[in-house]
Amino acid sequence: MTKISIKLGIVFFLIIFSLEIFMFFFLHSALVDSRIEEEFLSLQTRGNAHRDILEKHFDTDTISHVTLMESEANTDVVITDMNGKILGSSVKSYEVQDHINRSDSDIPRGGEVVDNNWKEGKFISTVSPIDLDGKTSGKVFMFQETESIHSLIERINKHFILTGIIAVFLTLIVIIFLSKGLAKPLIKMKEATSKISKGDFTISLPKNRNDELGDLADSISQLASDLNYLKLERNDFLASISHELRTPLTYIKGYADIIHKRNLSNEDRDKYLNIIHEEANRLSDLIKDLFDLAKMDKNSFIIQKKAIDLTDFITKIEQKFSPAFHEKEMDFEVVCPEGVYIMADPIRLEQIIFNLLDNAIKYSPSGGKTILAVSSKKKDVSIKVRDNGKGIPEEDLPYILNRFYRVDKSRTRSLGGTGLGLAIVKELVLAHGGTISVKSKEGIGTEFELVFKGADSIENDTIS
Structure with a gap:
């Protein structure tokens, strides 16, 4: 070669x-x-x-x-x-x-x-x-x-021939150093990409150039960093999904064996059957969430947008969630001005807000307060969900929207969930052309803010 x-x-x-x-x-x-x-x-x-x-x-x-x-x-x-x-x-x-x-x-x-x-x-x-x-x-x-x-003319020709030989010789010397100088960083980049193709992302490229080769080196380094992150995320994802699938299956298999092999009273049998039913539902929800994320990744997730009057929409959500907050002895406050419209898929928007409110209930103590507030700024509409729960550690905030990421590394099952809810929320918000941000302090609470375009700035259409 x-x-x-x-x-x-x-x-x-x-x-x-x-x-x-x-x-x-x-x-x-x-x-x-x-x-x-x-x-x-x-x-x-x-x-x-x-x-x-x-x-x-x-x-x-x-x-x-x-x-x-x-x-x-x-x-x-x-x-x-x-x-x-x-x-x-x-x-x-x-x-x-x-x-x-x-x-x-x-x-x-x-x-x-x-x-x-x-x-x-x-x-x-x-x-x-x-x-x-x-x-x-x-x-x-x-x-x-x-x-x-x-x-x-013969004397002139001799001078030109001698000058030409010297010029060619000097040209060769300059070209040798120039080609090696240009090729050296390219060779290093080739070696780096070869290591990347073999799964080794620990590459080091010089960053002291302010030209196109320097930009290429930075791009390759960034690519290696991104691929390494994706590799770690994939490993975490596989470990998480294995854990999430194994846990309900273990419960289902274990209690099914107990029911099958032992003579149980009707009360115990019903208790074990309820556990099996709950774990089957948990497994079903997990698989459904995974299918939804797979569709989003393939851009085959359909968003049917239409104009939504947020006053009526938020009122219906308040009616649905008020009993859950009341059961946990929490206050639920809704703030939504009249005449605010957005272009969104009502089913998916409800799913987004349901996930955020469900998290507020799970991670807030009894006697806490959750506020669902809507406001409009120029052509944008902001929807905020704010609680005064235990909050999220600062080091976890950049990853809280990642799939299977949990602040509670012990994976306790007392709070339920699959670890995919916020990831689905993020994907749904992005599919609407909106943005999502989160602010939180431990012991004070958490605030999620969703920003969508107002209905007067988007034509009614269907986006897939």
Whole structure:
């Protein structure tokens, strides 16, 4: 398997190498063209200088002097009249005759290039006009062998090749360190995800980067933390459900064996049958709650929303629960203003409030007080259930809505329940698009607050 550092290195090298080739080609072409242009300009300037001298003294001595000077330079000069007759030359005439014949009769004052084929020709050449008394009387041809230009370009090529080799070498070094620097955190993340896939969530990734790789490392660390929490929660869930199922089944099996194997009086038989009936009901409630939670997890739990007048709705709940509070010698106070409406499923909303009020009865002492209060704030409606029971420890508050979570770790059965009631309440509230929060202090009491959108802010519809 090819390592990611090698892949990154190859990709970076190809990209940078392609850019270097393009830049070197562009720079080489520009430099060569510039140097060639300088050679032509220099040759043209030299010819114009000779032309200026000859225009002042256009005679045999001056012509000879000019040709003599050029014979000692790396350039050559040929001076002709307007008909192309050579008056003076520092080079053999047959070698340049073709260039002379190619010259136009109408030559601009600054001169012009006669032959610029430096790649294949032996010479490059320019021509400058000699004007006497406002009339062109002769021409000054300047020649330079292309061998010197080829030598110049060869030197440039050598410099470029050497520079290119150094650039490629430095590029390789930079890419090696760069690819390893980029690949190292990716390799660590790959190793971390491999550990996660094997169920090991004890990973440690560096958190000193403020870029996308740092964000990815944080995301992987958070994923490991969440998966570890889910693993622990799943184990707790399995342990809890095993306990909750085993307990009623043990009661049912044990008392059924007693009834089956012993000769009991009618009174004892009825007592044991009642226990079996109670445990069967408890088991049935547990299974029903588990099925409800499973449906919520699959998003197949149907919520039939409609406008609910909370005044009538809360009044009916008060009538249903008042006897239970009265039996435990507790006060039950309801506060609900007129004209408050929400969009909700009445059956599920009743289930939510029933669960909260049932908890208030279970965990409050005789003589306690529970308040069910409704209020509206702008477009939101708040429903609060507040009691003055024994309260919830601060360390348990973040988990009180989790499935099977119990503040009483001893799992006593005196208070009943399956440990799923508040979890179902949370899921039902969220399914309505609402929020649930809880505040509690030990020895003072607990307050659950549900917040829903008012009926005037949601259209009547059915949500599944």
